[in-house]
Each structure stands twice: as structure tokens, then as C-alpha cells.
Amino acid sequence: MKSGRIFSALFFGLACLYFLLPLVGTLEFSLRARRGEYSLDAYRNVLADPQFHQTIGYSFILSLATIVLGVLIVAPTAFWVRLKLPRLRPVVEFLTLMPLVIPPIVIVFGYIRLYNTSSWLPLLGSAAGSDFLLVCGYATLSLPYMYRAIDTGLRAIDVGTLTEAAQSLGAGWVTVLARVILPNILTAILSGAFLTFAIVIGEYVLAALLNRPAFGPYMVWMGGNKAYEPAALAVVAFGITWASMGLIQLFSRFSKHTQARR
């Protein structure tokens, strides 16, 4: 018993080291812009760069659009599969895993071939069209995470009976989804949303090949041209991701009706 506890503490410590050492290294390096002393110069440079603001603002808005699109596609699908087509579940699960197997470069070349300026639907001819395609691509990339998050949320509630209860009270399908199902899987949707956010903020391939001013390409450009700023940028990006995770915890803690179940 006692040796077991020592072992688990040891492995926990090793795991912490494994995860934290590179981060500590990055953080330490990002603070060494000034010779011989620690300073926040690299951070100051990053935050002062107007391109930083533009790209992160752009990626932020696109990530919101991606989340909305993802929820609109995934929530009704997962709901319907769970309710009416449970035998299709493995198929749908497999399909949602495809973006992990097929590299984003395939998607983006597909887009370029299908929607170029001389095609039947020249979406890439305009900035708005390209943004739309980018959001579609992001939604595809986040599909595995969004689907799993929402499906787990649906598993925690009795979808069938709640749906029937709402229907017997006069609710149509849209009302059932909007007023009964979605509010009860809000925590799951949020965790899917923050994962999506993290993916969109860091994504490089789609944005670079569609030539859109996103945060991912900016980070890569920065990495190729500056010494200390990329490390500072990485720390900032980590901070954003962690804040997202913290928010997931916070939301699930403060959603009133789930308090007692935890």
C-alpha cells in the first residue's frame, strides 16, 4: 500500500517534469531578450505588433464562427443518431475521425480545385468566400473533438425520454433541440467549443494555403524571423488555451442544475 503510493507519486512527478520542463524552458527563454537579465521585452514587442492584434482578432472571430457551424452540424446529427439510428453510431464515429487521418493539406487542395476563380463556384475569388471556406475547413478539423464532446454530453442525459416528454407537451423538433437537449448538454458543447477554439487559434496549413491573415501563419512567420518573440508568443498561446480550459471548469461548476450531481 505504502510503496504503491510512493510509486504513484513518483510517476506523477515524472509526468509533471515531462510536461512542464519544455514549458519552463520556453518561458525562461522568452524572458532573456535582454542580455544578462530577465525582462518582458519579447512580450512587449509581441503585444506592440499590430499584426499580432490583427491576426489574433481574425482567428478569434473565425473560431467563433467555426464553433457555431460545428455545433449546428454536430448537435442535431449526434442527437438524431442517438435517438433514431443507434446502429449508425459506429459509422458516424468513424466518419468524424477522418479529419485525424486525412491531412488538412488534402482538404485545402480540394477546396482550391473545386472553388478556384475559374470554377463553377468561385468562392476563393473573394475574401469573404475564402473566410467561409476556411471556417468550413476548421469545422472539419474540429469534428472529432466536437462530436465526441457532444456525444458524451448526450450520453449523460436520457435523450429518448426527455424528447418524448417535450413532444407530449407540444414541442416540435426545433424546440426539443433548442430548449431541452442543448441546454442540458451545454457543458459538453462548451468543452467542444474550447477545443475547437484551441485548434483554430493554432491552425497553420488551411490559413496559409488560402492566404488568410490568421494567427497560425503569423506564429510561423514570427518563428522564422525573430529569436525571443516566438517563445513569448508560444507562452501567450498556451495561456489562451489554459484560460479556455479554466473556463470549461468554471462553466460546469456554475451551471446550477448540475451542482448536486457532482
Added chain:
Amino acid sequence: MSFITLQNIQKSFGATQVVRDFTLGIEKGEFVSLLGPSGCGKTTVLRMMAGFETQTSGTIVLDGQDMGGLPANRRRIGMVFQSYALFPNLTVAENVAFGLKIAGTPRAEAARRVDEMLGMVGLSGFGARYPFQLSGGQQQRVALARAIAPRPRVLLLDEPLSALDAKIRISLRSEIRAIQRELGITTLFVTHDQEEAMSMSDRVVVMSGGRAEQVGAPSEIYNRPATRFVAEFIGSLNLVPGTVRDAATGAIETPAGVIALGRTLPQANGSAVSLAIRPEGLHIGQDGNVVLNARVADSEFLGSIIRLRVMAGGNTPLVIARFNREGHTVPEPGQELTVSANASDIIVLDGVA
């Protein structure tokens, strides 16, 4: 034409037929129970009524309106589920108001109705709580209030008491019945618990293998079971095998001797039958017109009731139930006594037990 008419309903899931030629008329304000063992098709009938399943053939007519093709949310049929199915993200008051909101009831009127409903189920002042803060019995009351609030044409109860403990089950039983009587709402109740069905219903439909075996008032079902299944499913019963000797006079030969029922039997002479009689239909002494000699095998003292197991005519086991009264002695095992019954209490069923 009844308020609700289910006509020749058939339902199959793939190759399995779960409801067979089910026909039932329900009058307005009636409380009807569907009673049967699990898998007898009772819940499927209820779900077809609600619109959650579609019958393979047959028609359901409610208040002159054919329900065929009408989706569940447009039927105005309230339903209470075994698992309560309250919306966990909504408060008690919001749960009860759900149907009113969808129906577009003005806010003030909806609030009044919610108060009225919560008062009716004895939960005034619980409106701001969330479902997880209530006990099972309270949750089921909220579910009942929620189902009744939008004034549905029919109330369906799908084993609403099965998930509750015995004590709450019994008190909620009479409460549901009282509310149903007060509102005069036509109610269809599904249960596998015969005591529940018997104590609450105007009429009981006993189901087996997807068929309605018998439809009748609880006393009728109990005292005059129409089929062997009903006789065996409801209450406990003594079954004695026999052969019809004379159908005109009702003489039947049994291992305990020839029993004369004094009435004409529909069965032919020589056909195998079973005689069925309730334990409380047998008396000690010679009060009845069918008299047998018996020896006590053992006796159980159950407080208000004494249950005796006897061997009649040497080798026919019978169970006798009698009220415990001051001055009555409990017969000892081995004691010889005379057992009698009224011929009218003896039911003749086709076939051997």
C-alpha cells in the same frame, strides 16, 4: 362511439408481433388500466396512443379525430413516464410551465396555472427548486402537474409508480386517482402491478402476448376471469383438474370426488377442464353447496388472515384463506375438517391446469 377508440390495432417490430388485434373503447373521464406481465404489449399500446410508435395496422380515434399521421406534439395528450423525465435544466415551475409556454399561454395566466397545478400536487412553494433537489415521489408529482397543466385531452401514465418505494407508491396511487376524478380527465394507465390496476381503475384491460384477454371492472376481472391467463395472473387461485361427466347438470369428476355445480356447462361431456376457486371462496364447515373432506397440511397465521393448506379428498391440494376473528382457533396440521364452497364461486376453465 367512445371518446377514444382503438380499433383492430396490430403492431410488429420486424418479425415480432407485439400487439395483436387490439380493440378498446374508452369513455370520457374514465380511468382505464392496461395490466399484464412485461412484454405483453401494454406499453406499446400506450406509446401508439401518444404518437411515439405507429401501428402497423388499425386506427386510433380520439374525440372523433383520427390520430393516424398526427405527430405526438400535435395530439394534445399528456404523458407521465416511469423515469419522471423532468427537464433537469429547468426549475419545477419552469417544468410545469413548459407546455403552457409552447401553447402560447400569456405569462400571467401561465404563472397562475403553474401555481394551481403545484398546489394540486401538494408542492406549493417548490417552484424555484431544481428537479435534483426533490425526492422521487416529489419529482413524479411535478411530472404529473407538468403533464396536466396544458389541459391535455387524455393523460397517459406509463408505470409512473414503479420507481418509487412501497409507501410512497401507495399514497401517490390514491392521490393520482383523486386528482383524476377531480379533473375528470380520461386516463390510460400502464402497470404490471395488479394491486395498482385493481385499486385505481374504473376498468382494467388484462393483456397477454399482445392481446386483450379481458376488459372489465376490477371486481369482474377478479371474480369472473374470462380466460385461464386472467384467472392465473390475477390474485391467487386453486386449480383442480377434472373431466366433465354431465354438462347439463354441471357434474365434474375430480380427484377429490364428483362435484356438482348445478348449472349447465358449455363444455362437452368428457372434455378436460380445470376448476378454479379463490382461497377466500373456500370455507371451513358445511356452509356451501359443494362439500369436501380434507386434512390440514399446514397453516400460516398472517395477522388479519389465516392461510391453510389442505389436502382434499386425499390428494388434491387447496389453499384456504379466512379472516382471523376472536374465538377462532388455528387448525393444527393433521386435523380432519370439512371444506365447502358455493358452486357459483367455482369457475370452470377449459383444459387441464
